[in-house]
Amino acid sequence: MSNRIAPKLLAEFIGTFSFVFIGAGAAAVVGGAGLSGITAVALAHGLAIMAFAFAYGSVSGGHMNPAVTVGVLAAGAMGVGEAIGYIVSQLIGGVAGALLLRTALGGAATGLGMPTLAHSLVLGTATVSVTPEAGFMIEAVLGFFLVTVVLSTAVAGRAGNLAPLAIGMTLTFNILMGGALTGAPFNPARALGPMVATGSFNDAWLYLTAPIVGAIVAALLHTGLARLTQEGMTSARSDRAAQTPAE
Numbered sequence: 001m002s003n004r005i006a007p008k009l010l011a012e013f014i015g016t017f018s019f020v021f022i023g024a025g026a027a028a029v030v031g032g033a034g035l036s037g038i039t040a041v042a043l044a045h046g047l048a049i050m051a052f053a054f055a056y057g058s059v060s061g062g063h064m065n066p067a068v069t070v071g072v073l074a075a076g077a078m079g080v081g082e083a084i085g086y087i088v089s090q091l092i093g094g095v096a097g098a099l100l101l102r103t104a105l106g107g108a109a110t111g112l113g114m115p116t117l118a119h120s121l122v123l124g125t126a127t128v129s130v131t132p133e134a135g136f137m138i139e140a141v142l143g144f145f146l147v148t149v150v151l152s153t154a155v156a157g158r159a160g161n162l163a164p165l166a167i168g169m170t171l172t173f174n175i176l177m178g179g180a181l182t183g184a185p186f187n188p189a190r191a192l193g194p195m196v197a198t199g200s201f202n203d204a205w206l207y208l209t210a211p212i213v214g215a216i217v218a219a220l221l222h223t224g225l226a227r228l229t230q231e232g233m234t235s236a237r238s239d240r241a242a243q244t245p246a247e
Contacts, residue, residue, distance in 0.1 A: 042172045070215045
């Protein structure tokens with residue numbers, strides 16, 4: 001392993017480990033029932049990702065999510081080999097964080113923050129159960145939102161040093177919307193960690209693949225918009241040059 005990639009992989013491991021320990025820990029201890037519970041869990045995830053994105057953004061970019069890494073790869077902002085290393089480090093970090101959480105809590109919280117699809121959720125006067133198909137759509141859309149913000153701020157550099165704040169806010173409002181419906185991990189490492197720690201892999205295919213699909217769509221749209229913007233700027237410069245009188 002080169003000296004150049006090693007710090008990045010370590011940063012991704014520590015960041016994802018910490019994110020899962022804090023985020024899943026909040027879901028296990030506080031619980032996600034009711035507005036107050038979901039709000040607490042959303043803030044725990046958002047603040048954790050923001051803090052470690054500030055801490056490790058300059059080292060590895062602060063992905064801490066395989067879906068983000070796939071999105072950055074699909075946008076052409078990193079190489080395949082580096083992306084694979086990131087994803088492996090993130091998955092190991094997520095599992096390690098969940099295993100430490102299981103050790104710390106013991107039998108106090110059996111779920112360990114594992115995401116689940118809502119069953120008989122009361123919404124006003126209606127009762128809703130989220131099907132796997134609907135859950136896939138929700139997780140994909142939430143992953144799309146996150147990767148769109150990452151690409152438009154951290155990768156494109158438009159938000160400067162405030163990119164981690166935008167990313168943390170995105171996690172927060174994503175979980176506020178989707179927490180009661182799917183658990184809203186939209187992060188394969190965040191979902192896989194508690195699954196391994198509890199030995200329960202219900203709907204694992206959904207939680208591992210849906211955010212990746214959303215990330216790829218976000219990357220394609222990001223690349224397309226960047227190309228259109230560049231073409232528009234080039235066309236505008238050409239028009240100005242054509243209107244400039246010759247001397």
